[in-house]
Amino acid sequence: MPGYLALILHAHLPFVRHPEHERFLEENWLFEAVTETYIPLLQLLERWRSDGLNPRLTLTLTPTLCSMLRDPFLQARYERHLNDLIELAEKELQRTNWEKPFHELALFYHGRLGGVRDAYAACRRDLVGAFGEFQESGHLEIITSAATHALLPLLADHPPSLRAQVLVARDHYRSCFGGDPRGIWLPECAYVDSLEGVLQESNLRWFVTDSHGILHARPRPRYATFAPIFTPNGIAAFGRDPDCSRQVWSRHSGYPGDPRYRDFYRDIGFDLDFDYVKAHLPAPGQRGFTGIKYYRITGSSPTKEVYDRQAATRAADEHARHFLDARLAQFRRLAEILDRPPMVVAPYDAELFGHWWYEGPEFLDLLVRKACCDQKVFELTTPGEFLRRHPTNQVATPAASSWGEGGYWRVWLNEKNEWIYPHLRVAQERMTELARRFPQPDPLSERMLKQAARELLLAQASDWPFILRTGTSPDYARKRVKEHLLRFTRIYEQLTAGRLDEEWLKQVEWRDNIFPDVDYRYWA
Amino acid sequence: MPLEREQPTSPLVARLEEASGVARVEPAKAPSDAVAEESGEMPGQAASVLKPPPILLEGDETSSASKSGPGQKYALGPWAAGVQVAHEEAALPEAYGTGKLLLAARDPHWLYAHWDLTPSQQRHYNALSVDHHLVLRVSPPTVMERSVREVHVHPESRHWFIHVERAETRYVAELGYYRPGREWVSITTSPPAVTPAETISTDQTVRFATVPAHVRLSQLAALAKPTVPTELPTSAASLPAVEAARERALAELVGLHLVREEWISSAEVGEVVRGRGEQEVSGAQVVQPAPAGGEAESVTSPLGAPEQRPRGFWFSINADLILYGTTEPDATVTVGGRPIELRPDGTFSCRFSLPEGEHVVTLSAVSAQGDLRQAELRFSRETDYQGEVGVASQDQPLEPPEAESP
Numbered sequence: 001m002p003g004y005l006a007l008i009l010h011a012h013l014p015f016v017r018h019p020e021h022e023r024f025l026e027e028n029w030l031f032e033a034v035t036e037t038y039i040p041l042l043q044l045l046e047r048w049r050s051d052g053l054n055p056r057l058t059l060t061l062t063p064t065l066c067s068m069l070r071d072p073f074l075q076a077r078y079e080r081h082l083n084d085l086i087e088l089a090e091k092e093l094q095r096t097n098w099e100k101p102f103h104e105l106a107l108f109y110h111g112r113l114g115g116v117r118d119a120y121a122a123c124r125r126d127l128v129g130a131f132g133e134f135q136e137s138g139h140l141e142i143i144t145s146a147a148t149h150a151l152l153p154l155l156a157d158h159p160p161s162l163r164a165q166v167l168v169a170r171d172h173y174r175s176c177f178g179g180d181p182r183g184i185w186l187p188e189c190a191y192v193d194s195l196e197g198v199l200q201e202s203n204l205r206w207f208v209t210d211s212h213g214i215l216h217a218r219p220r221p222r223y224a225t226f227a228p229i230f231t232p233n234g235i236a237a238f239g240r241d242p243d244c245s246r247q248v249w250s251r252h253s254g255y256p257g258d259p260r261y262r263d264f265y266r267d268i269g270f271d272l273d274f275d276y277v278k279a280h281l282p283a284p285g286q287r288g289f290t291g292i293k294y295y296r297i298t299g300s301s302p303t304k305e306v307y308d309r310q311a312a313t314r315a316a317d318e319h320a321r322h323f324l325d326a327r328l329a330q331f332r333r334l335a336e337i338l339d340r341p342p343m344v345v346a347p348y349d350a351e352l353f354g355h356w357w358y359e360g361p362e363f364l365d366l367l368v369r370k371a372c373c374d375q376k377v378f379e380l381t382t383p384g385e386f387l388r389r390h391p392t393n394q395v396a397t398p399a400a401s402s403w404g405e406g407g408y409w410r411v412w413l414n415e416k417n418e419w420i421y422p423h424l425r426v427a428q429e430r431m432t433e434l435a436r437r438f439p440q441p442d443p444l445s446e447r448m449l450k451q452a453a454r455e456l457l458l459a460q461a462s463d464w465p466f467i468l469r470t471g472t473s474p475d476y477a478r479k480r481v482k483e484h485l486l487r488f489t490r491i492y493e494q495l496t497a498g499r500l501d502e503e504w505l506k507q508v509e510w511r512d513n514i515f516p517d518v519d520y521r522y523w524a
Numbered sequence: 525m526p527l528e529r530e531q532p533t534s535p536l537v538a539r540l541e542e543a544s545g546v547a548r549v550e551p552a553k554a555p556s557d558a559v560a561e562e563s564g565e566m567p568g569q570a571a572s573v574l575k576p577p578p579i580l581l582e583g584d585e586t587s588s589a590s591k592s593g594p595g596q597k598y599a600l601g602p603w604a605a606g607v608q609v610a611h612e613e614a615a616l617p618e619a620y621g622t623g624k625l626l627l628a629a630r631d632p633h634w635l636y637a638h639w640d641l642t643p644s645q646q647r648h649y650n651a652l653s654v655d656h657h658l659v660l661r662v663s664p665p666t667v668m669e670r671s672v673r674e675v676h677v678h679p680e681s682r683h684w685f686i687h688v689e690r691a692e693t694r695y696v697a698e699l700g701y702y703r704p705g706r707e708w709v710s711i712t713t714s715p716p717a718v719t720p721a722e723t724i725s726t727d728q729t730v731r732f733a734t735v736p737a738h739v740r741l742s743q744l745a746a747l748a749k750p751t752v753p754t755e756l757p758t759s760a761a762s763l764p765a766v767e768a769a770r771e772r773a774l775a776e777l778v779g780l781h782l783v784r785e786e787w788i789s790s791a792e793v794g795e796v797v798r799g800r801g802e803q804e805v806s807g808a809q810v811v812q813p814a815p816a817g818g819e820a821e822s823v824t825s826p827l828g829a830p831e832q833r834p835r836g837f838w839f840s841i842n843a844d845l846i847l848y849g850t851t852e853p854d855a856t857v858t859v860g861g862r863p864i865e866l867r868p869d870g871t872f873s874c875r876f877s878l879p880e881g882e883h884v885v886t887l888s889a890v891s892a893q894g895d896l897r898q899a900e901l902r903f904s905r906e907t908d909y910q911g912e913v914g915v916a917s918q919d920q921p922l923e924p925p926e927a928e929s930p
Contacts, residue, residue: 098883200742219728220728409631
C-alpha cells in the first residue's frame with residue numbers, strides 16, 4: 001500500500017510598507033522573495049500543470065504576505081525594483097564583457113530577471129490570484145496562518161487576542177480566496193492546547209506541529225509522526241518528519257550548504273564600487289543585496305570560486321535523487337512496521353527554495369518529477385486530502401511545542417526581547433476594554449477602534465522578537481514594536497478621554513493600512 | 525481500547541528518558557541555560573566579581589566574521605542592517621503600575637516572570653524589605669510552603685527567568701519580601717503557568733475516532749463515533765509481542781532523532797557554511813546531548829568556525845579600466861556595441877573589469893543629424909606574480925576622472 005508525502009511550503013513575511021520613504025531597506029525582503037521564490041514557484045506550478053503532473057503541494061500564504069502582494073503601492077515598488085535590477089544586469093553585461101565566467105553569469109541573470117518580469121506582467125501583478133487559480137484547479141492546497149504570525153502560545157492567556165489572530169486571518173483568507181481555509185499553519189508550529197477552542201470556532205481542520213508535539217502527545221501516539229492524531233475537538237495534528245527536515249535544513253549535512261551552490265552573501269551590492277551600484281541599492285546610502293551574486297559557497301576559506309551554474313544544477317539533481325532515495329527507504333521500512341499507509345510530513349519555509357538556497361526551485365522541480373514519474377512507493381498529497389481519505393485516526397492531545405530552536409518558546413522570550421511582553425499584555429487588555437466599551441461606536445470612533453486593532457496585531461508579530469534574537473535587523477524590529485504600541489496607546493488614550501484627533505488618525509491609517517475590514521469586536 | 529503493556533517502560537520511552545536524563549545531568553553549555561542565571565548580582569557583592577550574570581549574555585552574538593553559505597531568514601547583508609529611520613522621539617513607558625505579576629512557561633524547565641511596578645513602587649517595597657530587594661516564590665500550587673522555591677531578585681529588575689524542576693507542571697509565582705523577623709509580605713500573585721511536557725507519555729491507551737471531513741467541527745460531537753479500527757492485529761496472544769517489536773522499530777526510525785545533535789529550525793538554514801564531508805567544529809559552539817525536546821547550538825552563535833584568515837602576510841590586487849568621454853548631449857553613444865546613457869552635459873564614463881589578455885573596445889557616437897564618429901581602443905594586460913597574490917574585490921571607491929570640457 002503506497003504511503004503519502006506531504007510537501008508543505010510556508011510563505012511568510014511580516015507586513016513592511018513604508019510610503020513615507022522613497023526607498024526602504026526592509027521592503028527588500030518582499031522584493032527578493034518575489035523574485036527568487038514566489039514567482040519561480042508559480043513558474044514551477046505552471047510547468048508541472050502543463051506537463052500533466054499533479055504533485056499536490058500545500059502552500060501557506062500568510063495574511064501579512066498576501067496583504068503586501070495585493071497592495072498596489074508595493075506592487076508598483078516591486079516593478080520599479082525589478083526594472084532597476086534588470087538595468088543593473090545590463091550594466092553588468094557591459095562591465096564583465098571580457099571576463100567570460102562572470103559575463104556568462106551576467107547573461108544568465110539578465111535572462112532570468114527578464115523572465116520574472118514577464119511572469120509578473122502575465123499574472124497582472126496578482127500573485128495571490130495566480131496561486132489561487134492553482135488551488136481552484138486542484139493542484140495546490142492553500143492554508144492560512146495567524147493574522148500577523150503571532151506566537152500563539154504567548155498570547156494564550158488572553159483568549160480574545162488568540163481569537164482575534166485566528167478570526168482576522170480567516171476573514172482575510174476569505175477575501176483572498178473566496179472560501180474558508182481548511183488548514184492553518186500555526187506560526188513556528190507553536191502549539192498549546194488552549195488554541196483548540198479558537199481553531200474549532202473557525203472550523204480549521206488541521207495544523208502541523210514539530211515532531212515532539214506529536215511524539216509527546218498524551219496518550220502516546222501509536223504511529224509516532226507517521227499518522228496524524230485528532231485532538232479531542234477533532235482537529236488533526238500532523239507531526240513534522242525529522243528525516244526530511246535534517247536532510248534539507250541541517251547545518252552540518254544539509255543540501256543548501258553544498259560548496260557548489262551559490263553563496264548568498266557575495267553580492268555585488270557589497271563587492272563592487274559603491275558609486276557603481278548605489279543607484280540600485282535597496283536603501284539610499286547603504287550597501288545592500290542586489291540579488292546578483294557571482295560566487296559559490298566553495299568551502300570554509302574566504303576565497304570563493306566563481307559560481308558554475310551547471311555544476312550547481314547537477315548538485316540539485318543529486319540532492320533530489322538523494323532525498324527521493326531516502327524517502328523510498330523510509331517508506332519501505334515503514335511498510336514493514338505499520339499497519340496503515342504512513343504519512344510523512346515535510347514542511348519548509350518557502351523562502352528557503354530560491355531565496356536562501358538559490359537552487360532550491362531546481363531541487364523541488366527535480367524531486368517532484370522523480371516522485372511523480374519514477375516510483376510508486378509513495379504519492380505526494382496534502383494533509384487535507386489525506387484526511388478525506390483517512391478520516392479515522394487516533395485521538396490524543398499534542399504537547400506544547402514549536403519548531404523553533406529549543407523546541408518551545410525560547411527564541412521569542414529571552415533577554416533580548418522579553419521587554420515586549422509586558423507592553424503587549426497591557427495593550428491586549430486595553431483592546432478588550434475598548435471593544436467592550438464601544439459596542440456601537442460613531443463612525444470616527446469606529447475608525448479609531450479598527451486602527452487600534454491593526455496596531456495591536458502588528459505589534460504582536462512574532463517576527464520582531466525573532467529578529468531581535470537573531471540580530472539581522474534589530475533596530476528596525478525594535479522600532480516597529482515601539483511604534484505600534486505607541487500608536488495603540490495614543491488611540492486608547494484618545495478614545496478614553498473622548499478627544500479624537502482625526503488628522504493624526506488619517507496619517508496612521510495611511511501608513512498601517514493592513515486588514516481594512518478588521519473586526520475590532522473579536523477582542524470583546 | 526487499551527493495549528496491554530508487557531513491560532513497565534517500552535524501549536522508546538526508555539531511550540527518551542535516558543536522553544532526557546543525560547541532558548539533565550550535564551549542564552548545558554550555552555549561556556541561556558545557565559542555572560546560575562537566577563542568582564543575579566547583588567549590588568554589595570558585585571564589586572569583586574565583574575562578570576555580567578549569564579542571563580544577560582543569553583542570545584548575545586559574537587561578532588561574526590564575513591559570512592558565507594546559503595541565506596538566513598531576514599538577512600539584509602553580511603552584518604546587521606543599520607537603521608535607515610530617523611531618530612525616534614517618544615519612548616514606551618517603563619511600567620504601567622498595574623501591580624500585576626505575569627508568569628509564562630517558556631519551555632519545560634524555564635519560567636518567565638514580570639512584575640508591573642513603577643520604579644517608585646519598587647523602591648518603596650525594596651525599602652520595606654529586610655533584604656532591600658524583592659523575592660519571587662515559585663511553586664506548584666499544591667506544594668507545601670517549605671518546599672517553595674525562592675528567588676532573590678535584583679533591586680532594579682522587574683523580570684526574571686526562573687529554572688524549575690518539573691516539566692508538565694502547573695506553577696504559580698508570588699512576589700513579595702521579607703520584613704525583619706523573616707515575616708513574609710506578599711505583594712502580588714500570578715495566574716498559573718504550565719510547563720510543557722518533555723517526555724513520551726506512559727499512557728498507552730489507544731482511542732480512535734472517525735471525523736468526516738465535510739462535517740463542521742461544531743457539529744462533530746453529535747456525530748463522531750469512537751471506532752475500533754480493523755487494522756489492528758486480531759490475535760490477542762500475539763498482540764504484546766507484535767506491539768513491542770513495532771515499538772522498537774518505530775523507535776529506531778524516530779526515537780534516534782529525538783536525541784538530536786543539531787537543531788533544525790528556520791533560523792538556522794543560513795548558518796550552513798561547510799559543505800558536505802567537511803568536519804565542523806567550532807570553539808564557540810558546543811553540541812549538547814539533547815533532551816527529548818531537542819536542543820542544540822544557539823541560533824545566534826557564529827556560523828560554524830569563523831572563516832580562516834590567510835596565514836601570514838597577504839596581498840590582493842585587481843585592475844579595472846575606465847573609459848570616459850564627452851559629446852553633444854543629444855548624441856547616441858555606444859560602447860562595445862551597447863548604448864550608454866549620457867549625463868545631461870553630454871559626458872559619460874563606464875568601467876570594465878580588466879582581466880588578463882588582449883581586449884578591444886569600440887566607442888562610437890552618432891550625432892542627432894546622423895554623423896558617425898568612432899574610436900577603437902586596444903588594451904592588454906599581462907601580470908607576473910611573485911609569491912601568493914590574490915584577487916581583490918572592488919570595495920575601494922574609485923572616482924572616475926572628471927570629464928574634460930571640449
